[in-house]
Amino acid sequence: MRRPRDLDADLKALEDKARGLKTRKVRQLGELVIATGADTPTAEELAGALLVLAETKEAGKREAWAKRGAAFFQSRTRRIAPATDRDGDGPSAQPSGPQPAPSRKGAT
Numbered sequence: 001m002r003r004p005r006d007l008d009a010d011l012k013a014l015e016d017k018a019r020g021l022k023t024r025k026v027r028q029l030g031e032l033v034i035a036t037g038a039d040t041p042t043a044e045e046l047a048g049a050l051l052v053l054a055e056t057k058e059a060g061k062r063e064a065w066a067k068r069g070a071a072f073f074q075s076r077t078r079r080i081a082p083a084t085d086r087d088g089d090g091p092s093a094q095p096s097g098p099q100p101a102p103s104r105k106g107a108t
Contacts (some may be wrong), residue, residue: 036072053065
């Protein structure tokens with residue numbers, strides 16, 4: 001005879017997996033923000049830019065943005081990959097060069 005499935009254990013395992021995937025997604029989004037330098041604008045500036053992106057219906061602009069994003073990932077994948085195995089220290093994934101003034105990040 002077959003042993004009955006433990007549905008509670010299956011559900012818990014799926015919930016744990018979903019929680020892990022959500023955490024990974026948030027971490028990767030943070031890494032992307034740092035890698036692209038999008039952590040330098042204020043929260044208001046970044047929100048405004050995202051709103052413009054969401055409102056844009058022009059296929060040409062969206063396609064150009066998609067190509068630019070694909071090129072970014074293709075060119076940076078090998079350099080960023082080792083940084084994901086670290087403690088999550090943001091500065092290691094930031095581009096080199098002049099860094100923004102810290103007082104600007106939380107400015108409102």
